[in-house]
Amino acid sequence: MSTADTLPAQTLPLEEARLVESRTYPAPAGEWNVDASIYAAAEADPIAFWEDAARRLEWAEPWHTALEWEPPLTDPATGELSVPAARWFAGGRLNxxxxxxxxxxxxxxxxxxxxxxxxxxxxxxxxxxxxxxxxxxxxxxxxxxxxxxxxxxxxxxxxxxxxxxxxxxxxxxxxxxxxxxxxxxxxxxxxxxxxxxxxxxxxxxxxxxx
CATH class of the missing domain: 3.40.50.980 (Rossmann fold)
Known part of the structure; x- marks a missing residue:
């Protein structure tokens, strides 16, 4: 751990103080998502939420399944977990x-x-x-x-x-x-x-x- 990890910026040597960023920048108002209902909809039904978002794009071929999910499984021989797999908008094709x-x-x-x-x-x-x-x-x-x-x-x-x-x-x-x-x-x-x-x-x- 260096002194930069423990001391406030104003007490650090000049060279190390330059490495510390203490300012914050609020997001522009236009980038704030002020509609709480959007978050609520995404939390209530994530798949339906993303299907609705995907419909705003142009698809050469529509998807047949919004989400194909393979959960991690335990190998009975080794006890190791398999890697989970998620495939969104299976069957769909766009450019x-x-x-x-x-x-x-x-x-x-x-x-x-x-x-x-x-x-x-x-x-x-x-x-x-x-x-x-x-x-x-x-x-x-x-x-x-x-x-x-x-x-x-x-x-x-x-x-x-x-x-x-x-x-x-x-x-x-x-x-x-x-x-x-x-x-x-x-x-x-x-x-x-x-x-x-x-x-x-x-x-x-x-x-x-x-």
């Missing part, structure tokens, strides 16, 4: 790109801003749903042109950019699986993840601002 982008365009919200981006050098961009849809479609076509298809793994080694979101959604659109690697990781860490996932493609940049 993340459809739900994050396309349905908003179809609803007439294409001109509304989907992403606000602020880069490290001070560059800013407001990306509308229509523009995001166009970029995702272009990236999806590029992926398919490189031979990427459903089930293929794509490692994304990028900083926080609009393009990072675009490539992730493009993978979802064509059924590929993306694995996002933190942009600060070393080349060795990236190599390990490429081998571990058996990725077919690496998407990266030639540099970034930190």
């Amino acid at each position: 993340v790109a459809e739900n994050c982008v396309d349905r908003h365009v179809r609803a007439g919200n294409g001109s509304k801003v989907a992403l606000h981006f602020e880069g490290e050098p001070g560059d800013r961009e407001a990306v509308t749903y229509e523009d995001l849809q166009r970029r995702v479609n272009q990236a999806a076509n590029a992926l398919e042109g490189l031979g990427i298809g459903p089930g293929d793994r794509v490692v994304v080694y990028l900083p926080v950019l609009v393009e990072t979101i675009v490539i992730a959604l493009a993978c979802a659109r064509i059924g590929a699986v993306h694995s996002l690697v933190f942009g600060g990781f070393s080349a060795e860490a990236v190599r390990f993840r490429l081998e571990d996932t058996r990725a077919k493609l690496l998407v990266t940049s030639d540099g970034q601002h930190r």
Whole structure:
């Protein structure tokens, strides 16, 4: 245990005091869920609550069972417990790109801003749903042109950019699986993840601002 664990921030040496965060930030009013009935409904019938929430999404195929639950069982030979398993919305199928982008365009919200981006050098961009849809479609076509298809793994080694979101959604659109690697990781860490996932493609940049 260090002195930082036992002393208040104002009595610590300067270097350690900088490690202590004592401020609090209340959530914006718009993010407060002030309707207590929502909590009551979720507590009274969790499955019905999440089914109702899921109906707000667009499904290519509806689910037949909201929750398939396998409780932990004791192995009579070893006495060990099995790992419990929960499968939500069994039988259902949806596309993340459809739900994050396309349905908003179809609803007439294409001109509304989907992403606000602020880069490290001070560059800013407001990306509308229509523009995001166009970029995702272009990236999806590029992926398919490189031979990427459903089930293929794509490692994304990028900083926080609009393009990072675009490539992730493009993978979802064509059924590929993306694995996002933190942009600060070393080349060795990236190599390990490429081998571990058996990725077919690496998407990266030639540099970034930190």
